[in-house]
Amino acid sequence: MRHLALIALLPLLLVACADKPESKTAQPDVKAGKSLAAAHCAGCHGLDGKGVAPGIPHLAAQVDEYLFESLVAYRDGKRTHAALRDMTKELSTQQMHDVVAFYSSLPPVERGDTRKEITLSPYEKGKALSKSCARCHGQDGNATAPGMPSLAGQQPRYFVAATQAYLHGTRNIETMETMLRGLSKLEMENLAVYYASQTPVRRGKPEVGDPQAGEPLTARCGGCHGAHGVSHDAMTPTLAGQDAQYLVAAIKAYRDQTRVHDVMLDDNTDQEIADIAAYYATQESIAAETGPMTVKDLSAKCDRCHAPGIENPAMAIPKIHGQNRDYLIRSLRAYRDGKRGSSLMHNMSLPYSEAIIESVASLYANQDAR
Ligand code: HEC
Ligand code: HEC
Ligand code: HEC
Ligand code: HEC
Incomplete structure (x- = not known):
């Protein structure tokens, strides 16, 4: 009986998958994506993919699958940003793939100042x-x-x-x-x-x-x-x-x-x-904290996923090297405060204090984008 029921369901399941709005439709069109970006996104993200103000993320050279998932998350209300929610509702799945393909194809944003600041923990x-x-x-x-x-x-x-x-x-x-x-x-x-x-x-x-x-x-x-x-x-x-x-x-x-x-x-x-x-x-006491002491210790955890070149088939991992500092702070706070869903991983791996968030954000913002 069980087998029969499954076989009966199979065609339905297949149709459901094909209809899934996130599945790729046609090959992304980078040129069409560029026109869309010029019309709708460049005011904030630039046509070079560089956030025009602190707090706006750079999109240039970002992992395309991650960008696409972010747009879907804004559209579906899993990430909240009023302007992006409205805009993504207007875009078709194909258009999302196009605009994302355009931004991810751009060369990474150069840091203006090439000196590396020393970030302290x-x-x-x-x-x-x-x-x-x-x-x-x-x-x-x-x-x-x-x-x-x-x-x-x-x-x-x-x-x-x-x-x-x-x-x-x-x-x-x-x-x-x-x-x-x-x-x-x-x-x-x-x-x-x-x-x-x-x-x-x-x-x-x-x-x-x-x-x-x-x-x-x-x-x-x-x-x-x-x-x-x-x-x-x-x-x-x-x-x-x-x-x-x-x-x-x-x-x-x-x-x-x-x-x-x-x-x-x-x-x-x-x-x-x-x-x-x-x-x-006269009682014996212990240190309340035994966590990471240097920025290097802090970022070692993050680099397990975010180090350049690491690929994980199970999840689309964004590049964070060279990302805008204010934006990094904002997104780390959002994970900490439960305002940005998704990663269980982040709940586990993020230390909570503002001081730690600021240090880690400075560290990554200060690296060359790759
Ligand atoms: C009014 C300014 C504005 C416009 C216009 C805008 N964005 Fe954004 N975008 C932002 C801000 C601010 C954020 C960060 C929001 C947050 O904290 O989640 C963001 C985040 C994103 C992210 C997530 C990036 C990441 O690293 O997680 C993507 C992808 C994105 N925007 C794509 C687009 C695309 C594509 C368009 C055009 C269709 C667009 N945006 C138009 C301001 C804008
Ligand atoms: C219901 C929880 C609770 C109980 C029970 C309690 N304390 Fe406290 N205690 C606290 C908290 C919370 C503080 C911090 C208060 C503050 O910020 O001033 C504190 C502060 C103190 C401090 C100050 C420490 C410092 O470094 O300045 C001392 C001393 C202290 N408690 C002793 C005691 C003793 C002795 C008892 C039992 C007779 C006791 N407490 C029972 C919660 C409690
Ligand atoms: C001139 C001496 C002196 C200096 C210098 C000093 N403190 Fe204190 N500190 C004290 C005294 C005395 C107390 C106890 C006060 C009381 O009874 O509440 C204290 C209490 C504290 C407490 C509360 C401890 C507890 O268990 O509740 C903290 C925290 C603290 N100091 C932090 C600092 C920090 C941080 C600095 C340096 C920026 C500093 N102190 C410099 C004399 C000093
Ligand atoms: C297990 C893998 C993993 C680890 C460890 C990890 N991350 Fe992430 N990170 C991810 C994934 C996956 C995402 C995308 C989640 C999403 O869609 O919001 C992400 C997203 C981010 C973002 C948002 C980037 C953007 O463009 O919006 C920041 C910032 C970030 N991580 C920083 C860190 C820091 C700092 C650490 C170390 C304390 C860390 N991550 C540890 C996998 C990881």
Whole structure:
């Protein structure tokens, strides 16, 4: 029975395939494509395939199958851009093949400036910026002065949130506000990546409290701050290995509401707080980040698919070397924020912070197009 049903279906399936609008109709006509481009596309993409403004992608020498799939994606609403949606609705499948064949046949866009800028990773930028913090927080973020917080291994999103709290006055500490004033949010992210990647040094006996007495008191804290104070949540600080006096001051500040946060409340006595601090200070901590450190490490993942000359029969992979920087940033954000469908691969391979997106975009924009 099953076989019979399949055989009956077969002609139908064949007809359906032949009707598929994406299938190639005739041989693409590059000349017809050029006229179409001149009439409809050149205002933004140039007749040389070079985006006329930042944020408009270069199309010259781009993989034709990828260009075609992009047009279909705009037409079907899988990629959103109002002008392109309207335009692609007007084009026949044949016309799409023609215009795409024209653009992909053009020579790649030359970079105006042939010097190669050196692109630094967020880690490298953060390392350079951290020089001005070392005096208090230690060279690698392991602070040694009593009362001074360590930054080594700290969770990166918490780190950025803390810097914003000083800048916006919700944590009212003048030294820190002065230190951070003038640094952009992107620079804070770079610092966060650098510090998160440093290895915390294990501390000896604390100056305050009794670790053994503190341990049972931390039962309510572990759900958020992690077992033994090693947080696995990017927004929640690691407490393990933190300076004990700093911990005492911070917990008291929440209790006395001089430092306010909706989830952090405390009703412990001063002695209990000292014991909790002693317990956490003496726990072993780990670096929150162990990701790629240099731009080369970052792009190694991408080059598995995007390196020139790599062909993958399973997917149309665009060229990204020499692409417009603003456009690269835009498309990477779109993948990250789920605004551009398609690649599961990108959800897996893309690191998420703005700082990382900017670095990777600069790196590829700065390569010769091929
Ligand atoms: C009003 C300006 C404008 C016009 C006109 C225009 N485009 Fe675009 N095009 C853009 C912008 C902006 C993007 C990037 C949109 C996005 O972020 O997805 C884009 C993206 C594309 C992409 C995707 C490229 C990639 O690397 O993913 C293709 C293909 C494309 N356009 C082809 C065309 C063709 C063919 C025409 C003419 C029929 C055309 N465009 C007309 C502005 C324009
Ligand atoms: C003059 C000494 C000093 C310098 C220099 C300094 N800090 Fe601080 N930092 C402090 C003190 C003191 C605190 C604790 C403030 C508090 O109680 O909230 C602190 C707290 C922090 C915190 C919050 C830590 C936590 O666990 O919540 C971050 C993040 C931070 N500093 C980042 C930096 C960065 C980045 C720099 C360099 C741009 C820097 N600091 C330079 C003294 C300094
Ligand atoms: C519901 C989750 C949650 C629980 C439970 C919790 N915390 Fe927190 N804790 C946080 C978050 C989130 C922050 C960051 C708040 C901020 O940005 O000021 C924080 C901040 C802290 C800080 C400041 C760290 C620093 O580097 O400045 C200390 C110290 C702290 N908590 C100790 C404790 C202790 C001790 C307990 C148990 C008695 C506890 N927390 C229970 C979520 C929690
Ligand atoms: C497994 C293969 C694979 C890996 C790994 C990969 N990509 Fe892609 N990339 C693709 C495919 C396929 C597309 C086309 C997806 C689509 O149609 O939107 C794409 C599209 C892009 C685009 C959009 C280009 C345009 O013209 O619109 C950018 C930018 C990009 N990738 C950057 C990266 C970066 C940066 C990395 C490394 C962090 C990376 N990719 C890793 C396969 C991959």
